[in-house]
Amino acid sequence: MSTEHQPDADTGQPAPATLTPRGAARRRFTRAGVAASGVLLTLQSQPGMAAEVCTTPSGYLSGGLQSFRGPKPVCAGRNSRYWASHNWPAGCSKEASFTRVFACDSSTTRTYGSSTQLAIIQGKSWDTNGIGRLLMACYLNVRAGISTFQTVPMLQKIWSEYQSKGYYTPTAGVRWNGAQIANYLQRSME
Template structure:
C-alpha cells in the first residue's frame, strides 16, 4: 500500500483528493485539534474565573508561559480579611491613603477611611475597587499572590483615580467594574 501511495495511486476505498481538498482536510484536522485545546483553556466551572497573572497577562487567555516556579495564586477576598488576622506589618488602623494616595476628589471618602473600614462595602466605592485593592495588598503581603506587587496595585488605583479607567495594555481600557472583575479573579 505504501508503494502504491508513493506512485500517486489512492489507497483502497478512498477517493483521490485534489490539492485544495487535501489542504481542507489538513485544516479541518488542525481545527478539530485546536478546538479541543481552546475548549480546555476556556472552560471554567460556573462563573468562576481564576486569574493567576498580571492584568496584561490576563488578556493573553492563559497562554502565558512562566519561567521559574509557578505563581502562587491563593488570594483571599475582602470578606475573608474582615474576619481574619492580617499579615505581620499590616496595620488595620492605617488610612487607605497610606497605601493608595488620594486626590482631592477622593480625600473625603477613600482618604478619610481606614484600611479595615474600606473592606466594608461603601456607597461611594461603587464597584468595590478600594476594598478589593486592600484585599489584594493583604494577599501580596501574606504571600498568597506572588504575581501581583504593591506598586502594580498602586498603578491600577492611580490610573483609575486620575482617568476613570485603567489601561492594562495598549488600546485596552478597564472601567471600575472590569478592574474589580480582574481583582476578584485573583481570589478564591
C-alpha cells in the same frame, strides 16, 4: 485496493461503494476523535465555574497564557470577606488609613482618604464597583505571600490611574473602566 472496498473497522463489512476515500477517512478520524476526547477532557478538565486569574493585567489580556520565568506564581488569594474577619499579615493594620497604601488625590480624600483599611475592605456604598475593597484584598494577598503574580506597586498604579483618569491602561491602547478593573481583581482571588 481502494479505501471504498476495505472492510469497515467496526462491522467487518465492506464499506459502501458510495463513500469516497476522504469520507471513510473522515469517519475513522471522527470515531478515533470521540474515543480520545474523553481522555483529553479528563487530562485538561477544570471546574466549570472556575474563575481564577493568576496573571498580571497585561497577561490577562493575553488570554491567560502562562509565560513566566522562574518559579510558578502562587495564586491562592482570599477575597475581602475573608480579610474582613481574619488576621491580617504582619505589618498590615486594620486601623491604618487607606491612604497609607493607596494615595488619594483631592477627589477621593473625603471618602477613601478618611477611611480605615478595614472600613474599605468591609465595603462602602460610595466605593464604585468595589475597587477600593478589591484592591485592599489584593494588597493583603500580596503581603501574605499567597498571591505572587501581583505586586504592591502594580496595585498602586491601578488605583492611581483609576482615580485620576477614571480608567486603567493595562497595556497600550486598552482602557479598563471601573467594572473591568473590578472584574480582573475579583477573578484574581478565590
